[in-house]
Amino acid sequence: MKRRSFLKGAAVAVAGAAAVPVLRACSRADAVPAEPDSRIAGKFSFGLGGTFTVLQFTDTHYIAGDPRSERALRCVQDALEGVKPDLVIHTGDVVFGRPDIESAMEILAPLAQSGIPWAVALGNHDSQFGSTREDMFKAIRSLPGCVNLPPKNGVYGCSNDVLTLSGAGGVEHVLYLFDSMDAVILKGEEEIHCYDYIRHSQIAWYRAHSERFTRENGGNPVPSIAFFHIPLCELSEALAAGVQPVCGNNGEPPCPSRLNSGLFAQFREMGDVKAIVTGHDHDCDYVLPYGGINFIYGRFSGGDTIYNHLGPNGYIPSDTHTAPGTVSGCRVFQFHEGEPGFRTWVRLYGGEIRQDFSAV
Numbered sequence: 001m002k003r004r005s006f007l008k009g010a011a012v013a014v015a016g017a018a019a020v021p022v023l024r025a026c027s028r029a030d031a032v033p034a035e036p037d038s039r040i041a042g043k044f045s046f047g048l049g050g051t052f053t054v055l056q057f058t059d060t061h062y063i064a065g066d067p068r069s070e071r072a073l074r075c076v077q078d079a080l081e082g083v084k085p086d087l088v089i090h091t092g093d094v095v096f097g098r099p100d101i102e103s104a105m106e107i108l109a110p111l112a113q114s115g116i117p118w119a120v121a122l123g124n125h126d127s128q129f130g131s132t133r134e135d136m137f138k139a140i141r142s143l144p145g146c147v148n149l150p151p152k153n154g155v156y157g158c159s160n161d162v163l164t165l166s167g168a169g170g171v172e173h174v175l176y177l178f179d180s181m182d183a184v185i186l187k188g189e190e191e192i193h194c195y196d197y198i199r200h201s202q203i204a205w206y207r208a209h210s211e212r213f214t215r216e217n218g219g220n221p222v223p224s225i226a227f228f229h230i231p232l233c234e235l236s237e238a239l240a241a242g243v244q245p246v247c248g249n250n251g252e253p254p255c256p257s258r259l260n261s262g263l264f265a266q267f268r269e270m271g272d273v274k275a276i277v278t279g280h281d282h283d284c285d286y287v288l289p290y291g292g293i294n295f296i297y298g299r300f301s302g303g304d305t306i307y308n309h310l311g312p313n314g315y316i317p318s319d320t321h322t323a324p325g326t327v328s329g330c331r332v333f334q335f336h337e338g339e340p341g342f343r344t345w346v347r348l349y350g351g352e353i354r355q356d357f358s359a360v
């Protein structure tokens, strides 16, 4: 456990050692505009069969030209062919080295060539290898099929976007993508250096969308899922209180920001978000309901450039950086027209299914 925490801490510390690179990615304004951006990045509809399938990749940690990344590329290709989703969401840490833009282009190429719409919620490592977060996001957005919109005026971060899924009667589900950024240093009497947190402007942006969807739905909140990279503090609180995952692997403690700006409370106030879907903690792929919201980890989709210890049948204790026998994968979400809930499961490389969780 300590080793994995050290590895993550090291990643932050490396960025922090240079001081400026961490803050450089945090240069976007966090001032809430009078009229929050109301654009929708993708408007989707149920197909003839009345189902809609979302495939989530996370933490591909790709490095172009590095043989340790070959497993990540195979995993992405295998999942796209096996799942045939209607939409793909990558919850960040797309890359893990230089050349970073080239690495992103290479690991996202299967998505760009698939003809399937896709979107990215950037991870903490996606702006730590030379390119600014803005340049990385711009390069990703240039690929075919990417539905992310340009960064929103006054909304902190880059990859904040809204996607809708409609049935015959209108919008039935909303998918929010948040940019949980990378790291932050708050100066003061006691300096705080930790993973970044969801900012005020992002919450205001979310609330504006949420209020409009509720209003347009006759005053009833529209079932929603929030996708981003770094989990929230409330997940740590749940585990500390003894709440256990209902399915999946729990191989390490969550590493959220030390700072809590209240996004979880906002989700509860608005009453629409039923699941918070993240990556970041590679040895976790579980579902943990807490406080009326399901905390859901994606399945690590990377290769061996970064720690990972999930095998086909669970966590593999190992003192090595990557445990022999680990299997990458993805998570799948399936929606049915007219039903407010969703099903989700983990698909391993090669096609085996683990977990089957239904949220009502």
Ligand SMILES: [Fe+2]
Binding pocket: 059, 061, 093, 123, 280, 281, 282, 306
């Ligand atoms: Fe990661």
